[in-house]
Amino acid sequence: MPPERTRPKAATIHDVAAAAGLSRGTVSRVINGEPYVSEEARAAVESAIRQVGYVPNTAARNLKTKRSRAVGLIVHEPHPLFLEDPNIGAILLGTNSVLSKADYQLVSLIIDSERDSDRVADYLGGGFVDGVIVISARAGDPIGRAVTAMGIPAAFVGHPPDLEGIAYVGIDNVHAAHAITERLLLTGRRRVGMIAAALDRDSGRDRLAGFRSALGERFDPELVVDSPLYSYRTGLEGMRELLKRAPDIDGVFAASDAIAAGALDALREAGRSVPADVGIVGFDDSAWALRCQPPLSTVRQPADLLGQMAAQRVLDQLDGKPSAPGGTMLDTEVIWRESA
Template identity: 65%
Template sequence: MTIPQQRARATVHDVAAAAGVSRGTVSRVLNGGYVSPAARSAIEAAIQSVGYVPNTAARNLVRQRTQAVAFLAHEPHPLFLEDPNIGSVMLGANEALSLADYQMVCLVIDSVRDTERVSRYLAGGFVDGAIIVSARSHDPITRAVTRLALPTTFVGHPPDLGTMPWVGIDNVAAAREITTRLLSTGRQRVAMIAAALDRDSGADRLEGFRQALGERFDPRLVAEVPLYEYGGGLAGMEELLRREPAIDGVFAASDAVAAGALEALRSAGRAIPEDVGLVGFDDSTWARRSRPALSTVHQPAAGLGRRAAEVVLAQLRGEEVERGGILLDTPIVWRESA
């Protein structure tokens, strides 16, 4: 006998038979409606004794909704492993959905095969809505949800989002603000390690830095690295120190980059924050873990997830939602590194 013994699950019919009532009455106990105390207690006892659990597939079929929302993480390889934010976004979304009694189901897309299967999954009526993080431009999934008219909210905003609602932060303003704060500590030669300039977040942070410096902006004091990475920070800082040894302030495009820069500065014999003030971006574990702890911009990751979930829930309630973006606050967290 190789096939595991799977006893047939109890249905609403079994409960009705055991309680001596009809299906309709059982359904009313489950979903509300007039039902006598006697019948109710008989049915509740019957549910217990036969071990009844409603079959959600059948319920979904007739109700045309599933009480579940997808959380889509694209290309998670670098993200899950390196980006400490995505977990927080996910937990924030889960919290808001949970409160509304929705089940969050997280789907990861890691290959072309996944893209197709996830499209089918979304189209198949498994979920009532979706939250999508880290979508790329011309993402087939974006097309799929558009075609399906599936209530969706994005976290971050790829350029071809159209009128889809999204939640994000104002990278320009946040970068401008922390740079200004760094300047206010009296630094004279302030540099930036810019990263991921091909993404809007990367480009925007550089723009904010430029705005804060105004007239004093010097392109020689900007090092560019491809990714938000420790290694990039290390290399970028070494490059900057070669170009201008008198640097006394650095804005790194992320905390990971800042951690790399810190290592380079330390190797070069610079004291932080005495010789050089250093600030990051994200308020991730990198920032708290560093010695000295990093001054940084708090990225409200959990809030982004929570807010995205709320926008999806609003759509599900049939409410009109603001098309376009919602920007969340990014408070500055001042610690020891500047």
């Protein structure tokens, strides 16, 4: 039989002190980032840590400080959409960039079912994270209610309609949807419909409101189809339905770029040319927009900055900085390309 492998003994703070030629207390102050340590002592400790291979016991430190040094990112989307939607990835990376600089760990928590909601709520109550950022919270969302009831430092990307007094970061979806629909109408389109989505969220509901306000008296509810998700399949099936309802449709506002991509393929299978027969616009200016042929006219929203700002709102709360509850609204921009 091969000899049993034994794990090498981990270096301790005493080993660091011996290698540095300093007291354990001085080493402890350096490791914990405390003041009143000379630069010479700090350099000696850091050199000794590298020499002996010391790894701080974060579990013990967290027990002492009652902090986990972790922030949860709760994404309330089905698993396939989590992988399909580039905005979620951009928000995640933006969030991580801010947390990393503050020495916090990002913990991703994906909710795909009611069971997930219960599990994540129990996890939050266990003190495993110091704060949370919530993406895609719906009206009546149990996680949103649990977060506010716990009083845990939190920020939402978007603004759940039934939660007041919360910190959130978002965009003016009404204004942005109005602006791009108005631009589409200026191309001379007369029969303009919308493939809407996520009407149980502020983003979906507000994009529909902006579309409706841009059309005014020309708005026809029969030219609006909707689905729960911002997905490619929503666009594919929604465009097929719009063509059944209005074969003469010549303009479409898709509530996201992924939806617009599906709509483009439905138009292609129906033998409709874009933009000659139908002009189509999307929303997000995500990777979908440039993958499409023709490239999408769309609304650019700063997904990475949304994540950064939400993370900073949580860190401010953890640091005890005064911050009045309420929203931070970021700018959007209409990006005009060949699809319309």
